[in-house]
Amino acid sequence: MKKTIINLFGSMAQLFFPKLCVGCRGVLQPYEKTLCLKCELGLPLCYFTPHKTNIMHQRLSAHIPVEYTTALFLFYPKGIIEQLIHQLKYNGQRAIGVLFGDWMADQLSDSFFEKCTAVIPMPLHQKRQRKRGYNQVEGFAKQIADKLAIPVCNHVVWRKKNTRQLAQGKVQNRWEELADAFALNPNHNFTNQHWLLVDDVMTTGASLCACAKALLEIRGSKVSIVTIAYRV
Template structure:
């Protein structure tokens, strides 16, 4: 009886607060999903989380030692995934970040390459930028991952020490120069000897994640693994 009442209330509430697919607008989707099945199948999965020597890991070769790295989906301009990430970063849609993180978490759980993880660390935003946005999108994603793989979040051990310029129009060398010494470890005792999963939304050249990994390895941590929602092609 209670289940029936709950289902009735969910259907009734959708008359006033419709839950629509972010891709096509249909209301035929599970309560906690952001996409219907048809739109979800359009997201271009990479398969990186179960594949060694994937393009994410290759982007760090000769730069900084990571134990593993992967992104869940390929990112292209004017795509459904770009729309989802835009909703997260610029339209205040924090639940989108949690849901995207859960998709990453399921891909992590499907293999063995990320099993040594002890803690999850979202890439920090500069306090001014986080205040303007109202939240850190990487922390939303990390929260979603945590709900799937049951590993604790550590959100305040690292800080963005400098307010860096946007990376969008910069080449690889300029991106690294922009990020050099951008991160500071505030509470090394929370990180020491831990196997860290470092989380961000998108990886392009990897300069930001490289700079953050460098700061983590100086603690020192046991290892760093990197997970993002998207990989830019």
């Protein structure tokens, strides 16, 4: 009886306040979550995960010693992934991070990434995090950590420099600007970890490399990297 009443209220709420797809704003069907099936089927998956090396690995390993790398999607300017990441970052649509985190976590279990021992969400500068109210990669990172049964470590590395968004700065200056942007928390007590550094989009790779470099200063560290999307 109680279940019937809950279902009835659920159906009425969906009738008056329908849940909308974060991609196309169409009404979601009861079996759809966050994204409608049509939007979901149109997402540009990138299939990097089963391979020890891929284009992302080649680009990052030119700058830092990195173990494994993968991304869930290819990022095309003005494409659906750009739109969804914008929703996640600036419009409070945190469910997108959780949904993609679930999908990424499924790919990472039973893969090389099971060797990772702790997840690091790419830190935001505290001013930017305060303004946004949250770190957009935390939901994505948590789903991965839960599936791999390893902790999320938010306080090992921090962003000491509030760098500009990429669109505002020239790409060639990006590497110099980010080189000393991260610092280790002197009070952390982690050693011999295989860190899984997680971010939203890999564009130049400058911030991933700078953050990974800081983590690699910790004794016995290895770093693998996962992003929601890889910019083509």
